[in-house]
Amino acid sequence: MTSWEWRRSVTNAAILADVAMDHGLALADCLQDTGIDKQLLDTPGAEITAGQEIQLIRNMVNLTDDEWGLGIEAGARTRITTHGVFALAVLSSPTMRSAVDCAMRYFSLMTSFARAWHEHVGNEVHMYVDDSEIPKDVRGLCGERDMAALLMNWVLVFGVPPPVLRGEVGGGLRERALPILEEFGIPCTEAVGPHLAVFDATDLDKPMPQASPLNALLFEEQCADLLQRRGLQHGFAGSVREVLLHSLNGKISQEDVAASLHMSLRTMRRRLAEEGTSYRRLCTETFGNLAEELLATGLTVEDVAFRMGYSGAPSFSNAFKHWRGISPGRYARGVTDRVRSAGT
Missing domain, CATH: 1.10.10.60 (Homeodomain-like)
Structure with a gap:
């Protein structure tokens, strides 16, 4: 069983709350049983537990009868700068490849509750995401958010669309994810196991526009410290x-x-x-x-x-x-x- 007591930035919850209110939900209803004070949503640097954010998502799911698209909307509103020092570590990486590696090392500092890993296979990067430990009732909205945040922020960080060659979506979520996948022209099939995205790695050795390798090492150390302080399970x-x-x-x-x-x-x-x-x-x-x-x-x-x-x-x-x-x-x-x- 996964413990959801590790801490994360309140910013992700604040974005979810904004999406919910834009769809006519009352903030008090969204925060019910979460233990999140509404003032905390506007407090820079504030943190909540993963369990509190999951309860917020569960409230949104129940109040909307699990309306498709809310997660995609939340992911599209999530900018990499939302993640503080993590963003600095990625943006200052020497190359696109090292930026991807950095992002995967500190995957838990982004939006996702899932477990992720990647492999460099020839001229491809295979990215796996296992969300099987996330409660089933919130897994759909969480999956939408993660996919949208990843694809949208790839464009913001690298200045080009993500070079995804093909994908596999598990857990019966393929149809739900189709709007964001089709927006980026990603061919995708249904899978049984973890989600998979296969990226073309041909251009990944190009330098990053804001490359600063020594600072990248410093920011990565701060990311590692943040993981440890928050109790994130890496x-x-x-x-x-x-x-x-x-x-x-x-x-x-x-x-x-x-x-x-x-x-x-x-x-x-x-x-x-x-x-x-x-x-x-x-x-x-x-x-x-x-x-x-x-x-x-x-x-x-x-x-x-x-x-x-x-x-x-x-x-x-x-x-x-x-x-x-x-x-x-x-x-x-x-x-x-x-x-x-x-x-x-």
């Missing part, structure tokens, strides 16, 4: 990732990671598999992303090797080739060339 993979980041050079063994988490290697592997990932994939993502961000700042290969705890550039270069398939020097030159091209 999954078991997040715990493994934290251990890997503290080891830096990637030479820590699976056995050492499992021991630091007070469990057997078999249990660690099983729990990662349950979240759709693996130890090897986490190493590739964690160390590869960190190395890319440091190289994008203009540091030399030698400097990055030193900062990541390697004995020298050769050992770091071998590791980077294993993570990304190219040498760190070639990657750094590619970033420089793309930045120059963007400026001409």
Whole structure:
């Protein structure tokens, strides 16, 4: 069973309340049994529990007989700047790819109550969203909101429509999601398992317009602190990732990671598999992303090797080739060339 006591920004609830009132609902009815004071909705920086927001959504569902489209409307009104430091971390990322990776690492800081993960598969990014733990009576409105917020904010962040090649919508929600999917021209089928969106990754290595890699690292640290302070459940993979980041050079063994988490290697592997990932994939993502961000700042290969705890550039270069398939020097030159091209 999922606990809904973790905290989140009240802004998401305020947007939902605005949508509800625009559809003729009384604010007092929407807030009934939530424990949310109406003044809190206008208080910057205020927080509520996930359970309080779910009760607000449940009230909207009951008062409107679960009217389709309310979630899409709420998602369309949700701007990435709504999410504070999360927005700064995404917008200051070095490349589109690192921005996507950042957004997925801190997915819980956005609108969604669902569990999400992604994989880089050749020239595609496969994004999975599992909302099976969300109460069934509010799952439809929540799904609408998440899809609309993701698609609308992709345009705001990257300046282009999201390059979604195809999608799968589970839980019988496909028909309900069709208005927003058709607006973006996304072909979508019904699925049994988690929702899936397949993105074309061809252009994801382009630089971000507001790239500031060093600040991006700072903002990500603040995002991680916010997750911890709010008690957000970022999954078991997040715990493994934290251990890997503290080891830096990637030479820590699976056995050492499992021991630091007070469990057997078999249990660690099983729990990662349950979240759709693996130890090897986490190493590739964690160390590869960190190395890319440091190289994008203009540091030399030698400097990055030193900062990541390697004995020298050769050992770091071998590791980077294993993570990304190219040498760190070639990657750094590619970033420089793309930045120059963007400026001409």
